[in-house]
Amino acid sequence: xxxxxxxxxxxxxxxxxxxxxxxxxxxxxxxxxxxxxxxxxxxxxxxxxxxxxxxxxxxxxxxxxxxxxxxxxxxxxxxxxxxxxxxxxxxxxxxxxxxxxxxxxxxxxxxxxxxxxxxxxxxxxxxxxxxxxxxxxxxxxxxxxxxxxxxxxxxxxxxxxxxxxxxxxxxxxxxxxxxxxxxxxxxxxxxxxxxxxxxxxxxxxxxxxxxxxxxxxxxxxxxxxxxxxxxxxxxxxxxxxxx
Amino acid sequence: xxxxxxxxxxxxxxxxxxxxxxxxxxxxxxxxxxxxxxxxxxxxxxxxxxxxxxxxxxxxxxxxxxxxxxxxxxxxxxxxxxxxxxxxxxxxxxxxxxxxxxxxxxxxxxxxxxxxxxxxxxxxxxxxxxxxxxxxxxxxxxxxxxxxxxxxxxxxxxxxxxxxxxxxxxxxxxxxxxxxxxxxxxxxxxxxxxxxxxxxxxxxxxxxxxxxxxxxxxxxxxxxxxxxxxxxxxxxxxxxxxxxxxxxxxxxxxxxxxxxxxxxxxxxxxxxxxxxxxxxxxxxxxxxxxxxxxxxxxxxxxxxx
Numbered sequence: 001x002x003x004x005x006x007x008x009x010x011x012x013x014x015x016x017x018x019x020x021x022x023x024x025x026x027x028x029x030x031x032x033x034x035x036x037x038x039x040x041x042x043x044x045x046x047x048x049x050x051x052x053x054x055x056x057x058x059x060x061x062x063x064x065x066x067x068x069x070x071x072x073x074x075x076x077x078x079x080x081x082x083x084x085x086x087x088x089x090x091x092x093x094x095x096x097x098x099x100x101x102x103x104x105x106x107x108x109x110x111x112x113x114x115x116x117x118x119x120x121x122x123x124x125x126x127x128x129x130x131x132x133x134x135x136x137x138x139x140x141x142x143x144x145x146x147x148x149x150x151x152x153x154x155x156x157x158x159x160x161x162x163x164x165x166x167x168x169x170x171x172x173x174x175x176x177x178x179x180x181x182x183x184x185x186x187x188x189x190x191x192x193x194x195x196x197x198x199x200x201x202x203x204x205x206x207x208x209x210x211x212x213x214x215x216x217x218x219x220x221x222x223x224x225x226x227x228x229x230x231x232x233x234x235x236x237x238x239x240x241x242x243x
Numbered sequence: 244x245x246x247x248x249x250x251x252x253x254x255x256x257x258x259x260x261x262x263x264x265x266x267x268x269x270x271x272x273x274x275x276x277x278x279x280x281x282x283x284x285x286x287x288x289x290x291x292x293x294x295x296x297x298x299x300x301x302x303x304x305x306x307x308x309x310x311x312x313x314x315x316x317x318x319x320x321x322x323x324x325x326x327x328x329x330x331x332x333x334x335x336x337x338x339x340x341x342x343x344x345x346x347x348x349x350x351x352x353x354x355x356x357x358x359x360x361x362x363x364x365x366x367x368x369x370x371x372x373x374x375x376x377x378x379x380x381x382x383x384x385x386x387x388x389x390x391x392x393x394x395x396x397x398x399x400x401x402x403x404x405x406x407x408x409x410x411x412x413x414x415x416x417x418x419x420x421x422x423x424x425x426x427x428x429x430x431x432x433x434x435x436x437x438x439x440x441x442x443x444x445x446x447x448x449x450x451x452x453x454x455x456x457x458x459x460x461x462x463x464x465x466x467x468x469x470x471x472x473x474x475x476x477x478x479x480x481x482x483x484x485x486x487x488x489x490x491x492x493x494x495x496x497x498x499x500x501x502x503x504x505x506x507x508x509x510x511x512x513x514x515x516x517x518x519x520x521x522x523x524x525x526x527x528x529x530x531x532x533x534x535x536x537x538x539x540x541x542x543x544x545x546x547x548x
Contacts, residue, residue: 008345012331012338019333088332092325093390096291097346098318236294240254240285 001102009099009107010114013081017115026076027115031123034069038062039127043134052139059131060206061199063149066124067214068192070160073120077112078168079181086176091238101233105169105226112165113158120157124149151211159218160192166225173232244269244398244429245290249299252285259285261453262299267446269397270427272420274434274444278545281451283433284326287400290431291323304397319347322391324401326433328383332376336367336386339375340393347394354393361389364419381412388416392423399423402433417443437537447537455544463540470509471533472516474502477526486523490515503533 017023042062046055085091094104128144135143168185175181195214198204245267252260259282267273277283288294290301292314304320306313330339337358344354362368365385375383384407391399404420405413420430420443434440440447441460448457456463476483479500487495487502494505502520506512509532520527 005346008342012334012342015338016331016333088329089327090329090331092293092327093323093329093343093387094346095293096318096321096323096325097343098315098348099346100315239288239294 001100001106003103003106005099005103006107006110009094009104010110013108013111014115016084017077017080017111020080023076023080027073027119030073031069031119032126034065035123035126036130038065039130039134042131046135046138050138055135055138056143057200057202059135059143060148061196062127062131063152064196064199064206066120066127066152067156067160068189068196069123070116070120070157071164071189071192072186074112074116074161074164075168075182075185077116078108078165079172079185081108081111082169082172083176083181086172086238095235095238101230101235105230105233108169109162109165112168113161116161117158120161121153124153147208148206148211151208151215155215156211156218159215159222162222163188163218163225166222166229169229170225170232173229173238244271245273245301245303245431247286247290247299247301250286250289250296250301251298252282252289252294253297258452260289263450263454264299265448265454265457267429267431269429270424271445272424272430272432272443274432274440274447275450276434276437276440276447276541277450278435281545283450284402286450287323287402287431287433291321291400292317293323319394320396321398321400322394322396324387324391324399324404326402326406328380328387330375330383330386330390333374335372335374336362336378337371339386340390343390344393349394353395357393357395358389361392362386364422365389365415381408384408384412385416388419396428398429398431400431400433403436404432404434405436405439413439437541441537449541449544451545456540460537463544464535464537466540470506472504472506472509472513473531473533474504474516474520475528475530476500476502476520477528479525483520483523483525486519487516490519492516 042055042059045058050058085094128149132142132144164185167188168181171181171184175184195204199206204210245265247266248264250260250263251258261282263286265273275283275286285294289296289308290303292308296309301308303317306317308314308317331342334342340358340362341354344358349357358371359368362371365388367382367385367389370378370382375386378386384404388401388404391401401420405416408416417439420432423430432440432444444460446457447460447463449455449463456466458466477500479497479502484495484497487504492504493507496503504516506516513530517527517530
């Protein structure tokens with residue numbers, strides 16, 4: 001596998017994404033709202049009569065929100081990355097080049113992964129600074145940075161993002177519309193929300209061990225999905241059945 | 244350079260390409276002529292390793308289209324112009340070509356040189372930094388041809404290269420194809436444009452799921468009815484017809500004082516025929532050769548007319 005070819009495909013997609021305002025907005029708005037909105041909620045809770053423990057439970061749950069965001073955010077980019085080629089009928093000359101399916105799919109994964117993780121990291125920095133600013137008086141110390149957030153950002157976020165991309169690649173090869181692909185892709189959002197509910201209700205705690213378990217599960221699913229997406233990516237079907 | 248042997252493609256129970264066998268020499272322009280839905284694009288896609296075959300086989304420059312490793316080598320040495328131009332509208336002409344040049348593993352210096360050369364040859368150099376989305380159909384078609392050539396391939400597969408082009412753009416593209424022939428490139432053209440095939444191709448295969456006939460444009464024309472000589476007389480009479488019967492001609496049709504005669508060797512037979520007519524008192528006004536066209540050949544082999 002020639003990784004530089006995947007990079008060529010990814011940089012081409014970056015250039016196209018830059019021209020699509022809808023994609024830019026969908027990439028920026030949600031992380032921005034979260035990164036400013038969630039600290040405001042924390043600030044409001046901190047100024048009420050909530051206990052330090054209650055604030056920390058909420059902070060951990062909100063930190064986990066970035067794992068969910070990493071699942072939601074690449075959806076538009078990943079589905080556009082494949083469906084865009086499908087809609088513009090540009091896959092035929094692309095498939096005619098001496099590029100393997102793995103190089104192509106890996107390129108498409110990078111194209112969605114890098115902008116999304118970049119935006120999430122930028123958003124999380126704003127989030128951490130604002131939270132420390134608003135919650136310091138209530139909890140008496142700077143909550144961020146901490147190991148949980150480091151684990152979330154360095155492990156869980158990338159794995160969650162890759163999961164989303166793989167699912168969207170699989171769905172995109174079966175549908176013809178970006179929105180349908182997005183909506184179907186968001187079905188797997190439910191288990192992520194389930195974990196969030198368990199965190200916010202304090203049924204489970206956000207610990208490095210729990211995050212490691214979540215990341216391990218995500219990693220296994222990612223590997224399985226990569227092989228599924230590769231198996232599903234049939235040149236015959238793409239060129240003869242995709243309309 | 245291109246060898247197909249009993250190449251077959253089935254989609255479920257439908258046979259798109261049936262036992263196709265042909266050979267294209269290096270430096271030859273081969274026209275694959277057939278109606279819409281004949282299986283021309285499917286054939287081109289099999290030959291360019293885009294879709295798999297059902298049975299039979301084909302070799303491109305000695306590489307097997309059904310071999311995984313060979314298919315990558317084939318894709319390196321061929322250039323493809325698909326039926327749809329399939330360009331990235333949001334990228335400039337230059338970036339479109341640069342992207343494909345990289346994927347074809349064309350070295351940077353060579354890539355830059357080729358982009359400049361082909362954009363200039365096709366009259367698009369001034370538009371190199373303009374988004375392709377603003378291009379006309381003709382400009383896009385030319386750019387797609389440049390894309391197929393960006394890595395200087397040995398073999399070119401062109402699917403309907405002049406479809407939807409105005410006459411001037413069609414001529415530019417046709418002349419360009421003929422220029423490529425001078426560079427000894429092997430070119431496989433899918434078309435249903437008879438004029439284009441006649442003007443550019445060395446060899447033509449008429450195809451409709453099965454290969455009906457293959458030959459040079461001249462061979463195909465002659466295969467329709469061979470040679471016919473048309474002789475316009477002032478008046479055709481029984482004496483002339485009686486004299487002609489003695490020549491043991493294959494077929495003679497009389498139509499408004501015009502004789503249409505099948506001849507095997509016109510250079511040898513025509514003077515004898517004229518002498519006979521004049522000897523029988525006939526007054527010859529003119530003599531012409533009735534030429535079948537490629538269209539006649541096409542209709543004969545495709546429709547069985």
